[in-house]
Amino acid sequence: MQFDILTLFPGLFAGAFEESIIKRARESGSVTIALHNIRDYAAGRHKVTDDTPYGGGGGMIMKPEPIFAATEAVLGEQADMVPVILLTPQGRLFDQSVARELARHDRLLLICGRYEGVDERVHRYLATDEVSIGDYVLSGGEIAAMVIVDAVTRLLPGVLGDPAATFEDSHAEGLLEYPHYTRPPTFRGHPVPDVLLSGHHAEITRWRRQQAIQRTLERRPDILSSAHLTEEDLAYLARIEASG
């Protein structure tokens, strides 16, 4: 997978992409991340990338020309094949299913806005997708791009040591994940549930499934209706709902 990120502040990505899973994914060749400074594609001696809004009002707007020029130069002949994703609080909400959808592509180009945002012509005539990472406003798209790169990268084949890990992650199939425990067996008087120490794998699997259902019901009942539940799951859900 190749990520191309268009930004005015490439220095913001130092660190985020140089540690842990993303670092290893880059080293193994599972992902390539190319940072492109939009300013390099601005015309004129002053390399201006923003301007005042037509119609007045505060703040600056990112000009369309450098963003179009950067996208066209970076994608070249692949321009029609690669999703061009504009990060914006006005886009569709990013979640695990969008991450899975994006992970199916070979290459993604992400455009990070700044200031009051980008000229509407970028939204309408350049971006093929607009994505928001949540209903709040960030100062720029860089953190949103990091979120997307991270969430998509961990879904790519060979990136995680245990490929099955992502199947049980929260949101993978509409449920929050079950609780985890590690040593010591008792910490400050709080014991690990007996079933996890029992060595009985079928019991552990059932307990984890039930915990995931219960936890989702308590914390995120809004996502429970989209979960893939078996007859046994539904019976368990009915029991805990009935017991209040």
Ligand code: SAM
């Ligand atoms: N005035 C814009 C609005 O109300 O829609 C917000 C501009 S914001 C201060 C600057 C940039 O940060 C945006 O162009 C976008 O690239 C990025 N950004 C802010 N919030 C975001 C979010 N929730 N998801 C993705 N990108 C976001």
